[in-house]
Amino acid sequence: GAGVSQSPSNKVTEKGKDVELRCDPISGHTALYWYRQSLGQGLEFLIYFQGNSAPDKSGLPSDRFSAERTGGSVSTLTIQRTQQEDSAVYLCASSLPSGQGNEKLFFGSGTQLSVL
Amino acid sequence: KQEVTQIPAALSVPEGENLVLNCSFTDSAIYNLQWFRQDPGKGLTSLLLIQSSQREQTSGRLNASLDKSSGRSTLYIAASQPGDSATYLCAVRHHGNKLVFGAGTILRVKS
Numbered sequence: 001g002a003g004v005s006q007s008p009s010n011k012v013t014e015k016g017k018d019v020e021l022r023c024d025p026i027s028g029h030t031a032l033y034w035y036r037q038s039l040g041q042g043l044e045f046l047i048y049f050q051g052n053s054a055p056d057k058s059g060l061p062s063d064r065f066s067a068e069r070t071g072g073s074v075s076t077l078t079i080q081r082t083q084q085e086d087s088a089v090y091l092c093a094s095s096l097p098s099g100q101g102n103e104k105l106f107f108g109s110g111t112q113l114s115v116l
Numbered sequence: 117k118q119e120v121t122q123i124p125a126a127l128s129v130p131e132g133e134n135l136v137l138n139c140s141f142t143d144s145a146i147y148n149l150q151w152f153r154q155d156p157g158k159g160l161t162s163l164l165l166i167q168s169s170q171r172e173q174t175s176g177r178l179n180a181s182l183d184k185s186s187g188r189s190t191l192y193i194a195a196s197q198p199g200d201s202a203t204y205l206c207a208v209r210h211h212g213n214k215l216v217f218g219a220g221t222i223l224r225v226k227s
Contacts, residue, residue, distance in 0.1 A: 004159070031213075033214070042217045042218060042219040042220065043207075043215075045215070045216070048213040048214060050213065056213050059214065091159055091160070103148065104162040104165050105160070105162055107152075109159045
């Protein structure tokens, strides 16, 4: 595709359920990021993947959050036993590898997660 | 810990005005700085990226400057238009891989 694709665009779930959010980055972009944007707050870094390197998970807020990136392309963010405070827009972004002087991030439209 | 602050939080101007959005960061050891635009319900669109060795970047009516030593960047928008209405976000790439974002400036350009 031409841009970063995220699905679903909206997800409503009950407290305690698990959810999976998907991100399909731009072809050829080896760097992939997940961010969270809560109402009235800035973007919060969650996790970063770069090629085959070990991911930077330093932003994951708890062990209920995990992410994987299979085949260096599509990524899935999983939230287990969702809580109401997990409600936010989850944004995925991809870019060329950092250090090449062209590290503009391209964002998807996000997944609006609502935990009831 | 790197912190990014954007001023003002919101701005309303009449069409045609030139305007300046401000971004400051606490740790000058940055790799690069990016300005983004976010429309309601949408993701972010990268506007300009300034490497740490650069002083400014221009794209059309937009000009972004970077003063790394003082921890400041400005985004200048010339001849503003209603279509410029959006939230503008500044982000710095600090140590490691993540970008640290400011809270944004909500811009409204009135026709």
